[in-house]
Amino acid sequence: MALIELRDVTKTYKRDAIEIPVLDRVSIDVPEGEYLGLMGPSGSGKSTLLNLLAGIDRPTRGSIRVGDTETSSLSERALAGWRARNVGFIFQLYNLIPVLTAFENVELPLLLTNLSKTQRRDHVMTALGIVALSDREKHYPRQLSGGQEQRVAIARAIVTDPRLLLADEPTGDLDAKSAGEVLTLLQRLNKEYKKTIVMVTHDPHAAERATRVLHLEKGTLVEQTPAAVGG
Amino acid sequence: MGLIGSYNLRSMIVRKGTAAMTAGGIAMVVAVFVMTLAIAQGFRATLVASGSPQNSIILRKGATAETVSGLLRSDVPLIETLPQVARGADNRPLASPELVVAIALPRQTDNQNANVPVRGVGPKAFQIRDAMTFVEGRQFAPGTREINVGRLAVGRFKGLGLGSDVKFGNATWTIVGIFTADDAAFESELWGDVDLMMPAFQRIGYQSMTVKLADASMFDSFKAAIESDPRLYLKPSREQDYYAEQSQAMTTVIRVFGTFVTLILSIGAVFGAMNTMYAAVAYRTREIGMLRALGFSRFRIVTAFLAESVALALVGGVLGCILALPVHGLSTGTTNFTSFSEVAFKFRITPALLAGGMLFSAVMGAVGGLLPAIRAARIPVARALREI
Numbered sequence: 001m002a003l004i005e006l007r008d009v010t011k012t013y014k015r016d017a018i019e020i021p022v023l024d025r026v027s028i029d030v031p032e033g034e035y036l037g038l039m040g041p042s043g044s045g046k047s048t049l050l051n052l053l054a055g056i057d058r059p060t061r062g063s064i065r066v067g068d069t070e071t072s073s074l075s076e077r078a079l080a081g082w083r084a085r086n087v088g089f090i091f092q093l094y095n096l097i098p099v100l101t102a103f104e105n106v107e108l109p110l111l112l113t114n115l116s117k118t119q120r121r122d123h124v125m126t127a128l129g130i131v132a133l134s135d136r137e138k139h140y141p142r143q144l145s146g147g148q149e150q151r152v153a154i155a156r157a158i159v160t161d162p163r164l165l166l167a168d169e170p171t172g173d174l175d176a177k178s179a180g181e182v183l184t185l186l187q188r189l190n191k192e193y194k195k196t197i198v199m200v201t202h203d204p205h206a207a208e209r210a211t212r213v214l215h216l217e218k219g220t221l222v223e224q225t226p227a228a229v230g231g
Numbered sequence: 232m233g234l235i236g237s238y239n240l241r242s243m244i245v246r247k248g249t250a251a252m253t254a255g256g257i258a259m260v261v262a263v264f265v266m267t268l269a270i271a272q273g274f275r276a277t278l279v280a281s282g283s284p285q286n287s288i289i290l291r292k293g294a295t296a297e298t299v300s301g302l303l304r305s306d307v308p309l310i311e312t313l314p315q316v317a318r319g320a321d322n323r324p325l326a327s328p329e330l331v332v333a334i335a336l337p338r339q340t341d342n343q344n345a346n347v348p349v350r351g352v353g354p355k356a357f358q359i360r361d362a363m364t365f366v367e368g369r370q371f372a373p374g375t376r377e378i379n380v381g382r383l384a385v386g387r388f389k390g391l392g393l394g395s396d397v398k399f400g401n402a403t404w405t406i407v408g409i410f411t412a413d414d415a416a417f418e419s420e421l422w423g424d425v426d427l428m429m430p431a432f433q434r435i436g437y438q439s440m441t442v443k444l445a446d447a448s449m450f451d452s453f454k455a456a457i458e459s460d461p462r463l464y465l466k467p468s469r470e471q472d473y474y475a476e477q478s479q480a481m482t483t484v485i486r487v488f489g490t491f492v493t494l495i496l497s498i499g500a501v502f503g504a505m506n507t508m509y510a511a512v513a514y515r516t517r518e519i520g521m522l523r524a525l526g527f528s529r530f531r532i533v534t535a536f537l538a539e540s541v542a543l544a545l546v547g548g549v550l551g552c553i554l555a556l557p558v559h560g561l562s563t564g565t566t567n568f569t570s571f572s573e574v575a576f577k578f579r580i581t582p583a584l585l586a587g588g589m590l591f592s593a594v595m596g597a598v599g600g601l602l603p604a605i606r607a608a609r610i611p612v613a614r615a616l617r618e619i
Binding site: 048051054077082083085091097098 | 234235238241242244245517518521523524526528611612613616
């Protein structure tokens with residue numbers, strides 16, 4: 001059984017009286033352990049698709065199942081709890097809180113668990129160790145490079161050990177070298193730590209690292225690239 | 232403090248300019264609130280301090296204050312001889328028939344005449360009031376035109392120094408002693424021999440009588456004895472209750488006025504807090520979106536921002552209390568509505584009043600922070616994450 005199952009998902013936004021279709025009857029299966037790349041031009045609906053997978057937006061029609069949970073039917077409150085347990089989100093602009101240290105930023109999702117302070121510390125240091133930033137735990141985001149900031153954001157995404165990682169243009173704001181490091185890290189998380197990853201990207205080089213790439217255009221799946229390089 | 236609390240606090244420090252202005256606005260309101268209520272507190276404390284639990288004051292039935300009361304000379308021995316009345320070392324009853332008349336004296340501050348109470352008292356008056364202490368001079372000698380003056384009256388009116396002569400009631404009176412009375416209303420008065428004052432003010436009777444009871448618990452039987460005597464048309468009260476009642480009208484006016492003024496001011500402060508918190512929400516929209524994406528519930532976002540607003544207001548509350556503190560103990564005066572004469576009293580800031588000020592600031596913070604906090608929690612996550 002696939003970890004993610006989207007069936008005929010349609011998303012329409014309303015601006016005044018006008019309905020703007022963003023996704024039109026999209027169906028996708030993502031098996032556990034897959035590293036899926038989502039490509040497409042701006043406005044094709046790929047970020048919307050990612051938001052629907054993350055449960056931070058709701059489909060107009062269709063169903064979304066992740067693991068055993070039909071997320072499209074969960075209440076707002078239940079969805080927030082589900083996100084905390086099951087999804088790690090990596091943003092293009094890192095979204096680190098500037099007034100918190102790297103350690104504290106990574107600790108944030110653990111505040112929603114019942115872990116003790118010592119257990120939280122262990123989890124945070126493990127996550128920072130995976131992204132090779134253990135020595136930067138006390139640094140504030142402004143004291144880190146863009147690549148390092150994104151690695152802290154990845155540590156934050158994996159600190160609760162979720163099955164699913166969702167990345168929205170994770171290299172979109174990085175130079176080539178840092179982007180390479182981040183992509184290698186994501187690949188490692190997929191292979192070594194068996195994380196299922198769905199990554200939205202514009203960048204063909206980034207997409208090359210995925211095990212499968214889907215193309216979206218005007219809200220529909222237009223092409224499927226079977227078994228890409230995969231590194 | 233938890234990490235989220237620390238996040239809110241640090242974010243507040245980042246925007247320290249606006250945060251300081253908001254806290255400053257709240258501080259001003261709290262300072263006004265505390266100072267106004269310190270007036271009411273001080274006024275009430277002054278009048279209540281005038282009463283002793285062991286004393287009873289006797290007025291004519293139906294009279295609400297000494298100034299509108301009257302006692303016949305013949306009433307005095309009937310009361311003095313009651314067994315509940317305590318006796319001094321000379322075995323004479325500790326009772327003082329009294330007369331209160333207002334005279335006009337110029338104030339030290341503006342030279343304008345104001346009413347000052349002159350109290351004619353019996354020889355035992357100083358023994359009945361335990362708190363009376365002479366700071367200068369001595370007690371007036373009965374049968375002479377000597378008088379004593381309360382220390383607060385000395386500071387508030389001209390010409391009341393030790394040894395000065397004061398003219399009233401077609402006679403000249405010499406000040407031979409200055410007394411304190413634990414800041415009680417008596418400290419605003421001039422005291423002399425009641426038997427000389429009555430003819431001076433052309434009175435034929437007393438206005439009240441104060442007695443010390445042998446024991447405070449004897450009040451009920453003392454009251455019953457007076458009320459059951461058909462010759463007496465009088466009503467005894469516990470002295471403390473009488474003075475507390477005297478302060479009621481004035482403290483109510485001060486409290487109502489003070490609350491009204493601070494409420495008006497607090498509307499401004501609440502808008503200030505609201506503005507600051509709306510700005511904080513707008514500035515941190517993407518962070519809020521990220522927290523929601525991580526799984527933080529709407530409720531946690533509301534409580535976090537509400538706590539930030541309340542914390543900011545509490546900083547203002549502390550500042551406001553500190554601003555108000557220096558007025559504690561400052562002396563001022565006002566006309567007592569029930570006696571129509573000046574009562575000097577001190578601003579009195581109590582721990583309960585400071586706690587009230589802090590609570591008031593917290594309420595302002597909560598009211599000002601609620602709408603922005605709800606707004607923060609209601610921003611759609613996907614849209615919040617797109618904010619730059």
